Amino acid sequence: MKEKILHIFAIFLIAVFVAFIELNHYSRAQEAYQLRSSFKIGRLKYRGGGDWYNDPSAEVNLLKFIQENTNIDVIPVYEFVDIGSDNIFSYPFLFMTGHGNINFNEDEAKRLRTYLENGGFLYADDDYGMDKSFRREIKKVFPDKELVELPFSYGLFHCWFSFPNGVPKTHEHDNKPPQAFGIFHNGRLVVLYTYESNPSDGWADPEVHHDPEEKRQEALRFGTNIIVWALTN
Template sequence: MIRRTLKTLIVVLSLAPLAGWMVASGSGENARAPRLAIARLQYDGGGDWYANPSAIPNLLKAIRARTSFPVETAEARVTLMDDRLWDYPFLHLTGHGNVAFTDNEALRLREYLSRGGFLHIDDNYGLDEHIRREMKKVFADREFVDVPLTHPVYRVVYDFPNGLPKIHEHDGKPARGFGIFLGNRLAVYYSYSSDLGNGWEDVGTYTTDPTALHEQALKMGINLFTYAVTSRPAS
């Protein structure tokens, strides 16, 4: 408990970059301070971007209850071309099928991430080939790499010495945490073959998943959000 309290204090003291950071496409009077919230990314291509409807609200409630972040508890929804995109420090993309970015959307996502935004991609099973193709439009010169087990995302609040937890079983593959780094900053975290979003959903939604996995999923989600909002470059 003492250790977690100290970690939470460090988190609060680390919020200065967020407070001073603006990702608005405009500046001056048109710039807006980012909100402590999570936005679900709505995309084209036919995939179910709306999957796991109770996941984000449950994660936000856990963040608010277990940390000192005064997060909004309602899920936001944005497209890449939405002006409100710049309001949100954390984007969540999930689904089971196809994803399609236009060239303009890919450029917009690249700009968002380059300015300090964070994208969490959660493979809900069946997303992998599509999201890898589309992220190549965003960063043609970068590949997904395994996020090292020593990375802060696995220990910033809760410790995950073995990395991304396995939450929901599909085909026996191990959970893997992939990332895209911009310099030293992890800008995209891709939870593959884990199904964190299933674990964030209401307990009992998936009867084969024990409650302990729901707790592990929430803890990993808290780590992701904490890292995202405290690793931003100062403006």
């Protein structure tokens, strides 16, 4: 009788152990799925000398704002990805900025076009000084397409928060009006380029640029519209 009880107890312990292993495995699988399914922004690292890496707090703050104001599942981290790497295909959304020169070689231009034509989205924000090189290099990516200015009525300006006058002006550069340009593939906006507006500076930590809080909130709201539009169109 005693041996029978011990045998049953041993079976019970084994069952508990197996259940624990399976539960732990399920938990890890769920965590892995969560990491794969949650939205992250990839900061695009490019050659040419421009400071692609500046204001690393920008994406983190934007994603936290999106987390608080939408139902989009995000991971608020700063991650960069080399344009020459296949890792770009792990991000549905790429962000690039900087003050200086950009240079894409032939392979990088083809890779970026493949990424964009297969569901990817690129947001480029001129942080002052990258306009000439960005226009030149994006032409390598899409030699058959033009950057077209988006009208104030375009859906991106109204999809979550309302921007009746188009892209907001966060920083003054050359006393020109802020503009938003796009490149379309099969009717879908695949590249958004903001010029003379610089909303991504408004995403950075307050002590970086010392922008008024209303300007920061405006920039974060506009960034939210970009993400919402990219994910739903």
